[in-house]
Amino acid sequence: MIDCTDTASCRPKNMILPWGGKAQAKKPLTLKPPKSLNGAPEKRPTGTSRSSYRFKVGLPPVELSFDHQFAVFCPDALPWQAYRWGRFGSGGTADARHCFVDDWRLEHLWRRFGQGLAKVLDAGIVTAPDFTIDHDFPLELVQYQIWRSRVLTTYWQEYGVFVVPVLQWGCPNSFPICARGIGRGSVVAVRGPQRGTECAWLDGARFMQIFLQPSLVLHFGNKLELWDRALYLPLRTTR
Numbered sequence: 001m002i003d004c005t006d007t008a009s010c011r012p013k014n015m016i017l018p019w020g021g022k023a024q025a026k027k028p029l030t031l032k033p034p035k036s037l038n039g040a041p042e043k044r045p046t047g048t049s050r051s052s053y054r055f056k057v058g059l060p061p062v063e064l065s066f067d068h069q070f071a072v073f074c075p076d077a078l079p080w081q082a083y084r085w086g087r088f089g090s091g092g093t094a095d096a097r098h099c100f101v102d103d104w105r106l107e108h109l110w111r112r113f114g115q116g117l118a119k120v121l122d123a124g125i126v127t128a129p130d131f132t133i134d135h136d137f138p139l140e141l142v143q144y145q146i147w148r149s150r151v152l153t154t155y156w157q158e159y160g161v162f163v164v165p166v167l168q169w170g171c172p173n174s175f176p177i178c179a180r181g182i183g184r185g186s187v188v189a190v191r192g193p194q195r196g197t198e199c200a201w202l203d204g205a206r207f208m209q210i211f212l213q214p215s216l217v218l219h220f221g222n223k224l225e226l227w228d229r230a231l232y233l234p235l236r237t238t239r
Contacts, residue, residue, distance in 0.1 A: 070150040072128070072157070073183035074164045076215045080187075080231055085220075087236065088119075088126065096125035099166070100191040100220050100235060103132050110148055117159060125162045127189040127218070128153040133170045133178070135200065142174045150181045164189045164218060169204035178204075179211045188214045191235070192221030202226065 086094025089105040097120075099106060106129045109116035120126050129152055131145040146168070153163045167190040169178040182188065190208075193201035205226050208214075217227040221235045 070147070070154050070181050071183060072150055072153045072163070072165045072181055072186070074162070074187040076187050078125070078162065080216065080218065083125065085233055085237065088123070092237075094123075094237070097123040098127045098189060098218075098220055098233075098235075099129045100127070100189075101130075106131060109152060113152070113155065116152070117156065117161075120156050120161045120163075121159065123161075125164075126156070127164045128166045130166045130168055130191065133168050133174070135170050137170050137174070139174060139177060142170050143177050146178055146181070166190065167205075167208050167212075167217075169208070172203060175204055175207045175211075179208060182212055184213050185215050186212070187216045187218070188212065189218040189220065192219060192223060194222070198224065 083095040084093075085096050085098050086092050087101050088097040088099045089101060109119075109129055128149050131148055133142050133145050137145075149166065149168075153165060156163045165182045165186060165188050167178070167182075167188050169175050188208075190205070202224065205224070209227060214227070215229065217230040219227065219230045219232045223232050
């Protein structure tokens with residue numbers, strides 16, 4: 001006599017059960033992928049395992065020098081007041097485009113610089129990319145963001161685009177880094193301060209005014225009268 005603990009495993013295949021049904025073969029156990037916090041299956045990059053990509057952050061070299069390379073300058077040679085400015089990537093009609101927008105609108109200019117060049121060529125007159133620099137950014141990251149903006153400005157200018165360098169800064173220690181590469185007396189563009197950041201913004205703006213002595217500042221957004229010569233423009237324009 002055979003004593004089976006699991007009676008289902010002892011039944012012959014296709015055995016007719018007393019209640020009229022057939023014994024079904026056990027399905028193999030399948031492991032479902034883990035779910036993320038939002039309930040969707042966790043996605044992994046193609047061809048990678050969890051151990052090969054998780055918590056891995058890669059940055060390009062940041063030991064950079066601005067001496068004799070990527071020096072940018074914009075002459076005061078255009079009728080600036082006659083132009084209608086629009087935001088880059090926002091559509092509508094405009095004579096020129098400023099890049100004081102979210103970084104997701106700018107990243108493709110760096111990652112796909114050929115497509116970005118085609119867009120700025122179509123615009124004709126643009127500001128340099130304003131990659132985000134926060135007050136708590138380490139100096140290495142600040143330097144990288146500034147370097148990217150200088151590289152693209154030089155690249156676009158070599159293809160005939162009229163590019164206005166942008167002023168940007170983080171903590172006071174970053175002021176000299178952020179001013180490098182812009183020629184004195186250049187036309188520059190800047191975004192006004194957000195609410196609650198006026199005092200910190202003024203510290204950086206005063207440094208830029210003294211160090212660079214711009215011939216004209218295209219000031220977009222909240223107005224603070226500081227510059228020797230400025231043209232105040234809205235961040236957003238109606239179509």
